Amino acid sequence: MARGDEPLLSQGRPSSDHSDERSVEEEDALLTGQKQHRTWGWARWREIGLFAWAVIATALVILFAVLYQHQQQTSNPTPSGGGWKNGRPTGKRNLIFMVSDGMGPTSLSLTRSFRQAEAGLPIDNTLVLDGHLIGTSRTRSSSSLITDSAAGATAFSCGKKSYNGAISVLPNRDPCGTVLEAAKRAGYMTGLVVTTRITDATPACFAAHVNRREEEDRIAEQEVGEHPLGRVLDLMLGGGRCHFLPNTTEGSCRHDDRDIVDLARKNGFSYVSDRKGFDGLNFGTGVKLPLLGLFADTDIPYEVDRRNMNDVYPSLDEMARTALQALLEATEESQKGFFLMIEGSRIDHAGHGNDPVAQVHEVLAYDDAFASVLDFLGQDGVEGVLVGTSDHETGGLATARQLNDTYPEYHWFPAVLANATRSAENLAYQLRDHIAGKHISPLDTGIKTPPRSSKDDEEALRSYIRTHLVEIGLGIYDITPDELDRLTHASTDPWPASYILADMISRRAQVGWTTHGHSAVDVNIYASDPEQASPLLGNHENTEVGKFMVEYLGLDDEVEAVTSDLRAKAEGMWMGKALEDGVVGNQGDHYEGDFRKRSLGCGCERGLEGHLH
DSSP states (O other), X not given: OOGGGSOGGGTTOOSSTTHHHHHHHHHHHHHHOOOOOOOOOHHHHHHHHHHHHHHHHHHHHHHHHHHHHHHXXXXXXXXXXXXXXXXXXXXXXXXXXEEOTBOXXXXXXXXXXXXXXXXXXXXXXXXXXXXXXXXXXXXXXXXXXXXXXXXXXXXHHHSSOOOTTOBSBOTTSOBOOOHHHHHHHHTOEEXXXXXXXXXXXXXXHHHOOBSSTTOHHHHHHHHTTOSTTOOOOSEEEEEOXXXXXXXXXXXXXXXXXXXXXXXXXXXXXXXXXXXXXXXXXXXXXXXXXXXXXXXXXXXXXXXXXHGGGTTTOOOHHHHHHXXXXXXXXXXXXXXXXXXXXXXXXXXXXXXXXXXXXXXXXXXXXXXHHHHHHHHHHHHOSSEEEEEEEOSOEESOOBSOOOOSSSOOOSOOOHHHHXXXXXXXXXXXXXXXXXXXXXXXXXXXXXXXXXXXXXXXXXXXXXXXXXXXXXIIIIOOOOOOXXXXXXXXXXXXXXXXXXXXXXHHHHHHHTOBOSOSSEEOOOEEEEESOTTTTGGGSEEEEHHHHHHHXXXXXXXHHHHHXXXXXXXXXXXXXXXXXXXXXXXXXXXXXXXOOHHXXXXXXXXXXXXXXXXXX
């Protein structure tokens, strides 16, 4: 073939190395029909070698990636020598469980905006809690779609659903072993820190077993060691002193003359009961355990009020830091760490009272304590995790309120809350005492409360309410005649004075509430480290929080053993009066509202005179 007849693309362009030789061999093979026998040179072998090396290198990269991921999932070494194996921690470790009683998602929005407005902060300056949100929890109990704190805390302590009112007792009336009791059996130190009564539902569920939460006298006895398992608590800080004092003593609320403080001392407890005693604990340094600290007859005041009585009551943050240090020192020489439950108890009470002022300050106090626990974990050399959640939401809180029939403007006003200096509860107590003639005004304003004599008339009372309670206490200067009339005659109003005062500031801030009780809304789950608490990422039943704590501390066997021991001793009255059959078990799927209750003659139409928290 002449050069000019060659295909265009082949002109002067060999296809590859040795292409001339290869083309001759290929022509011969095509003409003769014989199979071509090719000799491979160095270049061909080089290509094969490079390809093989690429395959091997890729395989090694994949292998090392898989091994690294497995190591990250199963090994998390710490300075104390702890680690992770098969998805569980090993070695010494601590678990701090924080309960924000009654705090729903809107509580965070309310408090965040309040804090930003009060301090002039930018919108990206958020709460400590906001940086540690990992999931949400479904809260229903076995007896209702809306849980109470007892059933909610039983889900945490036992990892099981139960009926509203149950203190670590199941619907079949069997006691269930708790994570705290199991931890104590395994050699951990244990503690409870609260701002309500230490005998209230949430703390009780970790160290006591009664059929009904109202049996706080019995709960006090069990918490100090009169318990089938003996003493299971090493530290208790909070309120509720009245349930530990005999009814022959001033300040007691017991139904008998038993001295539970004396019983505690016989069981080895040190006891402190006031601010001076708390200060003597030196934030937990050198504290002798077991320790019982009861700093209020009933509940420690709301933070918005307590801050003005700091010389009387310690804060949640102070008690939390004291407990952490005391337990740290107590476990320094131990192969086990500690389990500590810390509750921001009165967020719930603020929701029951529909008091947004009390609410924001309670959440801020809880946020401070949360931050202190994070600091502790960051500085401590022992493996540890913080998990926090709520037992339920309280109040049906909304950061919006429609005040009339016209379409609402999209506003709520956090600055209104910043003008208040006291909770509605505190102001209601002042009104009660003033009417009773005690003339007590804890407001440090320089304005003296005028003493009332027999000549005081209604106008004097109205003036006191307007000036001392509403203007100074709530920061409201546009009280309406109707609001003033209701407060003046609060003793005959269907609502208690605290509800009236809370509603006054809620309306002006355009904060909404749907109930004075609990709601069924899902609540947030928080953690110090989302990897360590990875089983709680996403949406979960509240019982899964309890199960996680047992798994983290490696207490499966101990929980079974504790439960077995408790049930072996379940006969008798140590859990209180047995419930009648049918008292619990309502699945929350049929109507039992006010209209039906009125038809049954329960007297519910008398108004809101009390509630269970």
